[in-house]
Amino acid sequence: MNVSTQNRRDFLKKSAAITVAPGVLLYSVSPKAHHAEKPVTSETRWGMLIDTNKCVDNCTACLDACVEEHGLTEDVPVEIKPVWIRKVTVRDKQTGRETFLPLMCQHCENPPCVDVCPTGASFKRADGIVLVDRHTCIGCRYCMMACPYKARSFVHEALENQKPHSPRGKGTVESCNFCVYRIDHGMGPACIEACEAEGHEAMIYGDMNDPESEISKKLKEMSSSVLRPDLKLNPGIRYQGL
């Protein structure tokens, strides 16, 4: 099949999803998926549960997946490299126990980045995902000052050939977007997929508002924690075994 018919097929397929009566075409998705044609609502709150006991040393599957998914490939010095997810090793000062964990935007319920953003470019979607609207971001970096998890990066140089689904550009701030376009199509974040594929299964995601979801059940069953609970930001990312 040549390129143009392939594209034509895609284009029509996608358009069909909205032009044809609802219910005729659906993406094959998990049951609780939101339909990309409807606005997201606050009935859903997306979250992740990360089991640090299953996260292993020397594995970078989630980081690599993130770089690949969002095209974070620019060749720049480490201090200005965009990092949406990082792998952190912490040692307990008392016990000396070492823990590995992925750290990304915690998708706070009360996000300081959103509070401080002068233009409203940093915002929280109804379903709890915190994003930067790069159309209105003026690149003041106040949100980076405000984020207590160092989750944000500033794009320090001009970019070309970004991923179509993950636009990003010079002079604006960015952070983990929970692979929001995948979520909207009923798929999970790329990092979680990668972790699963490696056989570690250290992360799960789901709707924390739905008592029947796997994440809700696990959160109810097992003890978990959030980072810096003293700040009362109620992050959407929870950790086990920390």
Place this chain on the structure above:
Amino acid sequence: MKILMILGKLSLGLLLIMTVSGVSSGEVSMPEIPKAKNNFSAEQSCVEPIDLMRREHGLLLKHYRHDTMRRGIRTSEYSLIACVNCHVTADESGNYPTVHHGSDHFCRSCHTYAAVNIDCFQCHTSKPQESFSSDMEPVQSD
């Protein structure tokens, strides 16, 4: 007062030089707008009538970007990805032009002519690319 006048004249001169050089390097000739790959449907070549698209595509994009980004509504009819996929065509050797150089890119060809800045592609890619969802097959439901 004199110094102000001198400054004023200087800046006027600078402005003049800038405009003149801008015009001479830009040579106003009719743009050669590349043809799109497909028609939208049998009746209609684009997602909206052509003259509407010519005039209002910016507005449409702006309107739907709000829906997509803030509200998670991801239809593809008005998505920039779909525009780029259909309108940006490869040259003989199969390479796609980028909006950042030359004038072969669909958007660039016209925007240069109209002398309107395009901001989109500082962040969005200007070339057709496989999106993550291309491997996601829609299924029939009954």
Place this chain on the structure above:
Amino acid sequence: MKKVTFYVIEGKSFAFYGGIIVSVFFILLGLFAAYNMEHHGHIITGMNNQIVWGIPHVFAIFLILAASGVLNVASISSVFRKIFYNPLARLSALLAITLLIGGLSVLVLDLGRPDRLVVAMTSYNFKSIFAWNIILYNGFLLICVVYLWFMMQRSMQRYYPTAGLIAFTWRLILTTGTGSIFGFLVAKEAYQTAIMAPLFIALSLSLGLAIFLLVLLIDYWETHCSLGDGILTRPKKLLGVFIVGVFYFVLVYHLTHLYFTGRHGIEYFVLAGGGVYTVLFWAGYVFLGTILPLLLLYHDRFTNNRISIAVAALLTIVGGISLLYVIIIGGQAYPIDIFPGKEIIDYGAMHSSTMYSYTPSIWEIMLGVSGIAIASFLTVVAVRILPFIPRSLSDTDLDETFKH
């Protein structure tokens, strides 16, 4: 009271042209730097993903603080009815405007997307202190212009005290707002304290007065008009008081931090182990910016010398900039505590070190300095066009005012 007459400078002197040429030169350098930062991105600066605000912000905040502080000379005359300061009120309001424009220009030109200034001016997030500051700054400019107008137009003079009061209130809010930009950041240990706002107010008073004294002295040196020692005495004393005031708040700031056991880390970082920040704090702020100027202002050997007043004012500015550098950049350089009770031994992409260094690049310095150049250019041009400068400030001409 004898009538004070104001005049427009002639603009023929070497100093006038020199001032214009030098400031235009630095403005052009700054614009060139801004163009490059816009073209290449912030990669050409020393700022990075941890130290996101650098030298341009130090200069910008310095200028903004000085702007609100310098207005105090005018406020003292109108709000506190000290007629003594009346002849200086015009110059003080003018400097407030020009310094603020200088500071804001730097702030705007440093944005990642300065082309979106319109967005910043039109879409507001009212929860953001930053957005409030944009409104406060614009309002301040407007109020200062009206204030000046009332001062200069005879028929409007009866509203002048009201305008003065509004301007004075507004400037207090403005500096509180500037201080709160930092004070509200829960993420950063160095900033999260309410003392930030009063500290910034005190700093604005001392910086503003220092700049005012400096401008006054330069002006009268150049124009050879008479400037009585009497008129310098009070502001000189006041400057000393302000310097002590800033020092008091800095002291309280550090003492409260030392009181919270959890914050010993940051205190140690600034006061002892922070390399450039420690040096800037002790040598720059404490010694050059506090002890020396106090000595120059109060010690019998120096106090009656104009050069020592000028040097004291200059040192106050040096000290203020050092302090701002320590607060703004040092506060970011100190790593944030994401895992209390735990030690981060590897930061993934951030590699071994969690402590970040910052070396300003020449571009940022050019941009920062251009803010000062913009302020001086505007001031010089303004005093050439409108009568801001009192013809004489000799003690005899103003004698009567001392009786008030």
